[in-house]
Every structure is written in structure tokens, then in C-alpha cells.
Amino acid sequence: MRFEAPRSVEEAVTALAGQTGAHVLAGGTDLLVKLRSEMIEPELIVDIKRIKGVREIAAEKGGWRIGAAVSGAEMGEHAGLVADWPGVVEAAGLIGSTQVQGRATLAGNLCNASPAADSVPAMVAAGAVARIVGPEGTRDLAVIDVPKGPGKTALARGEFIVSIFLPAKAPRSGDAYLRFIPRTEMDIAVVGCGISLSLDEADRVTAARVALGAVGPKVILVEAAAEAIKRRVLDEAALADLAAACSKAATPIDDKRGTVDFRRHVAGVLARRAAVIAAARAKGDKA
Amino acid sequence: MALDDSNKTRVFKVVGTRPDRPDGIDKVTGRARFGADMVAPGMLTGRILRSPHAHARILRIDASKAEALPGVKAVVTRADFGDVPDHVADIMENCMAGEKALYDGHAIAAVAAISPAVARQALRLIEVEYDVLPHVTDVDEAMKPDAPVLHEGRQQETVPPGMSQNVIARSEFGHGDIEAGLKQADRVLERTYRTAATHQGYIEPHACLATMSADGQGDLWVCTQGHYMVRNTCAAILGLEQGQLRVTASEIGGGFGGKTTVFLEPVALMLAKKSGRPVKMVMSRSEVLRATGPTSSTSIDVKIGMRKDGKITAAYAELRYQGGAWPGSPVNMGAMSGFAPYDLENVKTVGWDVVTNRPKAAAYRAPGAPMAAFAIESAIDELAKGFGLDPLAVRLMNGADEGTKSSYGPTYPAIGLKATLEAAHKHPHWTAPLGKNQGRGVACGFWFNFGGDTCVSLNVTPDGTVTVSEGNPDIGGSRASMTMMAAEELGIPYDQVRTIIADTGSLGQNEVTDGSRVTFAVGLATIEAARSAKREMCRRAAMIWGIDEQAVEWEDGAARPAGPNAGKFPPMTIKEIAAVASNTGGPIAGHHEVTAEGAGVSFATHMVDVEVDPDTGATKILRYTVFQDAGKAVHPSYVEGQFQGGAVQGIGWALNEEYIYGEDGILQNAGFLDYRIPVASDLPMIDTVILEIPNPGHPYGVRGVGETSIVPPLAAVANAVSEAAGVRMTQLPMSPPRVLAAIQAGG
Amino acid sequence: MVKVLLWGSLADLAGGAREVEVEADTLRALLDGLARDHPGLRSELSRGISVSIDGRIYNDSWFTPITPESEVVLLKRLQGG
């Protein structure tokens, strides 16, 4: 196995495209576990952290461009990003321990393509877009279209994600992400739910995106859940409809982390709770 | 000097204080050397190939390609060991499979190579041909007559005919007449409880470094709870003389019973022997979970009759414990301990020892007792609450006391159960208000506590300071306790004594650090060693003074003339006596070798408040208080630490920890990600109340404290969760899916 | 003679008696006497047992004194963790 730490996107693309069994290293919190357990045996590891700009959070068109090597801890320390997309920041902040937070990245969480990735439902709810570079140049792809199934992504050979873009936050909008785990920390999500919504002056929902994690082979954007609350004030009835839509949309499996029934039910519970937080944020309440 | 000191009136100077532990600085600076921290020149890396099958016949092992790989210095399979004595045959089988692989992770072969990478590659080159057999991992399934059989011919004569060969033994304990007792009850509760297998979960994986010379001399550095056990077991397996194998215990990063046997050690010695080089072996976490440790999973039927005033009229339990792939689950201890807190006229327990295709159960803190307590304390709680009675009052009404004939036979001397219950009853925790979705649970627990072979050597240096050598690895501050007891007995300051853990060449046989024995037994031997040194120092002073040695007494670190000579000479301090030791007969030492018997039993009552989220089934521990009898707390901080640590391990067992096997018999959660031990944010502070009912079998009244604390929490948490959720939980772990399903089914 | 209390399933092996009497003044004499007088107990005795004498548990000490007044209870061999 070889190790390279290129200084430019071009060098990185050349290295990745020129070698079968090449893996990208950003935070490394998934890659090194796989390496250690002999799940993968790379020929080449390309550390992208020394590429200019990948460790930066930059303002762009009213939104934020987050470099592929920005860690969860760095996101949590960025006041502007926290103010606009607290749900995404919290979701990233739920990945692993404090130690893992020092390294783990949004891009890595996305490319690992785990159905249970915490940041992905939050990014999907936020309408995030991944910027992908590769031998054919640069392209932008909605985050929801990046994972294709467990461990599978839409990235071609030689391609990697160089940044994630979170769009400008609309007025009177807010986002939130909640997950369920058996302990209070250190677990993989049994169910995750990200919600982004906007309210009018009468607190009626004008726009909403609801995404579920860990209840299907990849993140699920639940259109029916968004429809269930649009044009409504988030009262008990609306929240119940939201929860029901999420439970219905979930297509989970039984495994060591949870059962089908549990996941379906809790998908609704989390959606309801996350919606309340997102709505409070949209109203400007401290939450 | 008699053992039975008047310890009730004794005023201690050092014992009962909280000095800094002697190994503290090493452990906060990273200097302390644990199992994996040792190196030797020319050292090789040893690694083990493990079975990917739960149950398979090993048809052929071809290691020729691995042996041919450059950098590979030795390959070992079972064939290298030959026949071993009967008493270590099962241990040998567990360390290296013979004819069959009996569980996922069972060791099949091992290599020693010049680097971890070469060793890894070599393992892949070993070809093993398996005939995969049907497997069974569940205890109730394994008892069925048509279950796949692990061993033929191991069933004991206690098992009725016609049962599966997986049922190894049946045992029965108790007294009185259950049927007659049940007739006097106003209610008879019958329930079946189940608990999952859990792992000791020590943070330090097993590790050792072995060297072995052609002349049969070996050295082993190892993290273990008992290096004398390692020596004796390895010597038996490898056909060595015990005296030729020197084992040195590293610092040990937790054990909780899981390091009371060997796994890697005989293999490392064999690799070292074949390669002629030192071999270091360190397990990965996944190996630790797949192939060491766990405790039994259990299935327990309880039948208890209670009068409406709370009096238990009859108590019966049938306990089925699977102990993994070989006989020896801790079911007997469960069957003997479960009803031990109670004074019962009619009590009976039946225990079944069952084998399954899982790793061999190792001891885990009060082996067998927590599961039995979970079942029995849950049933008592349900009955008490059903009658609208105070569950603490019901336990007090039925509680065992001095003179009670215990459920396992003996009559109790002075014991502390009722003291723990009374302390719990008057503690503010008991009457604190509870909120919505919250519940409070209590439970009692019992443990026997052990003694065993123990040696301590105490030397007075020429400057009058003292070294204590003992043979039990310090797993949680025992060096401090020994130092304190030596200082107490000698009447000198704590900082004048240093305690070390000696290797197997330096002391006689020592039982492993288990059974909560160390502070009791090693403490007892330390005190006796100090007393023997004191007698010698009194004799030296008498020589100097020219008086009869009977007329000298020891007080506050000095020999003083007593009786008719009192005041005739100024006292001689330990330093003054030591300074002239060469002139009065030579170096001064005391030693004591004993099979310590007479460990006092110990009881605890735990109280816990929880909140259950009715929408997700998640449980939050809000408040926790441990009430336990310590006999005499030598170093109260470390006694509290034992209470707190045991409680939290029990909380993990109650809520989230479990071995999860797939249909294929493969362990699905062999890592700390999905084997979920409690993390800091899961818990509140764990309050402790230390009761001190002296053990008459120890000079200072000490009782073991390490194990009892894990016995009550499973039931205490279950009783609290059941109250909070409004539905009785009878299966562990009470993971959120299980609690939510129970709420939904019950509501 | 010393009265020895057997646990339930051990009693079955001794012909059903929960209590047997043995001529013994030490633990060793007790164990030898039990094996001699009750051959059915030998297999369990050889697997190792603990003995409670007046409420204290003994595993190995052969010459622990026993008197006719002692309360002697056989226990399954105990193991700690």
C-alpha cells in the first residue's frame, strides 16, 4: 500500500484515476476502521487534506461551501454556519465521539454510503449539493443522489467530493436533525430524521423537506411527509399526519440495532420532534 | 496472635483513610506497563487463525504455504501440543481446537512472524477444510432432545436419562416443603425470565510476551488476574515443570473475572518454543469478544408464594445457564445465591448446566449470581407491589439475619443485609418525589466472597522502611490497601511502606485475584506478616535491653518495654532496630503463607430511579444509590469505586449489553460499537453508602466488596423500568425496541 | 459423629438422606469418611466441593477442626470472578 498527500485537486485526481484500489482519505474515521478490519486492502491511499481550500468553510451565494476535509468539530465552531443550518451541524456533531468529531467530515460520511449516516438526512433536508471533481472535470450532484445503496455511491473512478454546498437559508426557515440510539452517545443511528421547513407569518408551513435515515438501503426523502404539513400550522393533527407519513415511508429491516416495527414507529416519533424544533428555529426561538 | 481481634473497638490510624495510591503517578503519566507495553529484542508477532463457523469438524489443516512464507518463524496447531492432563484438557481445547471448532472465533492455528503484516498474510495462507455441522447457541434450544450435540459422554450422573447430551449437570439446593409452603400463600407468582450473555468488557485486550529456551525454562509477561494460575496451567499444558516457568504479571487493564484463565499464553509459549524467539501476542477487540469472556445467557423459571402481609411462604427457581462450549457454567452459584438474602422456611432451586456453540463462559464478577437475582428480585417486587406493599419493607420482613438458615445450607453468622435495607429505607432517595414516566426500583444481592492460597513477604530495609511483596495483580487499588494494612499493623506512616506484585519465582502459590478475595486474604496475610516482623523486632529489642522478649510490646512503630520493665528503657523505633539488625541477628522480615478461609459473605441493596420514554422505549438512569456492607472499608474511595463500578456494569447488563448471534451462529456485534457498554453520558453520579458490619474472620473485619455490587442492579433497574413503563419486563437487556414493544403490547 | 448436611441433588446420590453422619474430627477425615460410607458421592466429591463449618466456608484446609456440635454443610465448589 502507498500513501500520497497531493497539494492540488489535479494531482489528487491523477493519483486516484491512475490506480485501481485507490481510496480517498479525508477524516479517515471510516476508512481506517475498514483498513484495520481487513475489509479493504487499498493499493493507494490519497490524503486530500493538504489540497488548498478543502479545510475551509466559505460563504457563497448566501449559503456555505464546506470543504471536504472540514471536521464536525470545526463546523460546530463556525458561528455563521451554526446560525443558518443548525440541524446539519448537529447531525455532523452526532457522528461518533469528541475524538471522532476532530476528524470526521460531511463528505466522508456521505461517501461511506452507510444507510445510517447521521449527516446525510440533514443534508438532504437542507437541499445540499456535493461538488465532485474527477478526470472529466467538475460536476455538482444533489446529496440525495450520491449514495446508491449500502456502501455504493454515484462517484466514478477517479472522482471525489471536494466540497458540500448548503444553500442560502430562506427567511423564517429552520432545520433540525434527530436520531435514535440505544445509548446517549457512541452508537450508529437506529433511525434518523432531518427536517428543513419554512413558515409564513401565520406560522403555516410554506416549504418542507423531510428525510429519513437507517430505515432503507439509502436515505429517503419523504415527499408525503412534506405534503402532510404544507400549508398547515404544526398543531397536534399536523404532527400526527407527519409522523404517520414518515412511519409509512420507512422500509427498514430487522438487525442487531433495531426491529422493523421499532424503526417504523420511531421514524414518526423523531419526525414529529424534529419538526417542532425546526419550526421553533424558523420562528427565531432559541432552540 | 489470635485472628479474632476486638475489631469493633479498635481505633484505626491508617485503615479508613484515603491516601494516594502508590501506583498512581505511573498510571496518570502513561508509565505503567500493561500487557501490550512490553517488548523484547528479536521479538516476533504471534497471531491466531479463528474458526468462521459455529460448529464444524476440522478435517484438515495445511499450513505448508504459511510456513514457506518468508518471515514466518513458526506455525502452531493442536498437533504440536500432544496429550495434556485431564484437568487442563478443556482449557487446552479452548486455546486451540482439536477435532472440532465449537464456536465462531475458536482458535484453529497460530503463527509467529517478523511483523504483524507478515503474520496476517500467513494466516490467510493456512488452508483449513471444515465439515460444517449444525449448531445451537440458545440455552433452551440446546436442551431439546434433538438439538445438535457438542460433546458425547460429558453428561454427569445427576442428569435424568433421555435429555440432550448438551445438558451436563443438574443440581438442587434448598430445604423445606415447597408445595406445602405454596398452599399457605395468598398469591403464587410464576414467571420465566431470560438474560443475554454479556462480556466483562475490560478495556485492555489480552496480551502476553513469551520466551522459551531449549532447556525448558520459560518466561512470560502477561496481563492476568493470576500469574500463578497462568504458570500452573501453562506448565501443565506444555509439560513444563512449574518452577522452570517464571510468570510476571503486567499491570492489568481490567478483568472482572475474564482474566482468570488462559487463552493466548500456552500458544505464545509454544510459538516461542518452536521459533526460538520471544513472541508477543495481543488480541484485537473483536477477538476478545468472539473468543474470551462472556458470561452465561440464562432462562429462569421462578415460582414464589406470598401472603398478603408480604411473608414469603415458599420460593422455587429453576435455572438454566449455558456456559458456552464446555461444561462449567456458573449455574450452581446462581442457584445457591439467588434466595440467599432471605429467611425462608421452604426454598428450593434447581440448576442446569448446558453447553452451546458459544465461547466458553469465563467468570464474570459474582459469577452466576446477577441473573438469578434478576429473576428472583423481580418476582418478589411484583408480588410486593401487587399487594400494595412497600418492596423494601417486604424484603426486611423476609430478610436473613444472624442465625438464619440460608437457602444454600449454612446458618449465617453476623451479616449486613438488614443494615443495608434499613439504610436504604431511611435514605432521602427512598422518599424523593418521582415525575411522569419515572419509576423507582430496589433489589438485594448476595455474594459468598472467597479466600484461598496466599503468600505475603514483608521486609524491613536497613533504614527501617518496609517493602511488602504479594502475588495478586493490583486490579483496582489493592497495593494501596496492602500498604495501609502493613502501615496500620506496624504503626508507621503509609509512605514508609511500598507494596509490589512479585513474580511467580518470588513467592509461593497465590490464588488468582477473584472472588473478592484480595483485600480480605492478602490483607490478612499482610497483617500476619507484619505481626511476625513485629515479633522479631520485639525480640531484637529485648536482646538489646537484656530483658525477656515476652516483656516487650509493639506500639506506634516502636518496641517498648512492658510489664515490670515498663518505662525502664526508651522505646526503640523500627528505624533504630533496623539500623542495628546486622548486629542483632541479621535482616528482619516477616512472611505469612496461608490458605485463607473464613471470608465473610456480603450483602447489598440498590435503589435506582429511571425515566422511560413511552414513545421510544429508551430508559434514562436518573439516580442511583448503593448500600453495601464492606465489613471494614480499608480505603473507602476504592470501596466506593467497587460499588459504583459494579452498579454500572449491572446497568449495562440490564439495558443494552448482549451477545447477538445470527441464524448462522456467528457473533454479530464483536466490537465496542455494537456491544454497548455504558458511556459517561448515560449515567448520573452513583451514590454510595458503606455499611461496616465486621467480618469476624479477618483481623480488621474486612469483607470482600468487589462482586456483590453487580448482583442487585439488573433487578433494581428492571423493577424501576417496569414501574415507569407500566409493564413488567422479564427479559434482559431492556433495550428500547423490547421496552417499546412491551409498552405497546401492554397498553 | 458429625452431622453433615447435603445439598438436594447430592442427597439423591447418597440414597436420599439430606443429612448423613460421619465419624470425623477434621475436614479431611470428614471427606474421607463421606467417600467411604457413601460411594455415590465420590464423583461429586472428586469434582471439588466447598464445606461450610459453622457458617464459614472452607475449600482446602484438611486439618480444619470439626466437633460433633459443628454445623457442617457441603456446598458446590464456589468460583469467583
Add this chain to the structure above:
Amino acid sequence: MSRIHVTTTINGDATEFLCEAEATLLDVLRDELGLTGTKEGCGTGDCGACSVTVDGRLVCSCLMLGAEAEGREITTIEGMATGERLHPLQKKFIEMAALQCGICTPGILVAAKSLLERNPDPSEEEVRYWLAGNLCRCTGYDKIIRAVMETAADMRRAS
């Protein structure tokens, strides 16, 4: 296999080492540099025993390649005391019996120090969540949390 040459700073000392591409920083610290105070409990980032700081950021050294250390500043448990002067956390851990077996202690001390550098006045909940990635099986965490809180209070008073 050619080894990678890495120049880095460890506990303030300029350090060079050679490592295999797949060697983790933990492997390098323990096996190449003899800094065995950093422990391996799991190798998967789940136990925190291998905690170190890299450019002031708390990480698991088992989840970082040795090669990534190039040009970074790394601090391990061995760098916590100054000569014979213990860090206040180290002193408090001994005084309050916040360790039993001691295997998790180096990682917990490194993590707690990193917390107090960022937040000199953490709540109990903040300490518990910050340390959630540091498993301790012996203590039930009680005395650890208390020791960190008390050290924080002492350090606030002293500054």
C-alpha cells in the same frame, strides 16, 4: 514496501520516523517511538484509550495514519506532566481515586485536558458528553467526572 519518512513534533520535540503506509499513528507511537502510554482498547475509535491531540484537536490515534502526522504537532499522555510536576488533572485523579485499573486513564486525561482548554467551566453534562468516547469499565465514571469538575474549579480559582 517502501517506508514513509515523516517529520513531526511530539510533545514539543522535533521527531522523525519511518512508517509503513498502513501504520496508524497509534502503531507509530507505541511500536516505533516507545510511547506506550497511549493505549489500544479497540482499534476502531470506539473506546478512546488512544486519545492524543493533533494540532490541539482531540483525536483517536488509531483512526489516523502515521503518515498524516507530517508537519503536525502531536501531544500524548507522556507530554502532560512537566518534568516531575503533574498536570492538575493528573494530581486530582490520584487524589480522588478516579482510576481503578488505569488502562483508560491516559486517554481520559488527554481528553479532559482538551476539554478544559476549551471550556474552563464545564457543566457535569458537558463533561459527560465530552468524555462519552472514553470508555471506562471499572469506575462507573462517577469519580472521573467529579475529578474533572473539581480540577476545573481549582484551575479557575488559580487563574
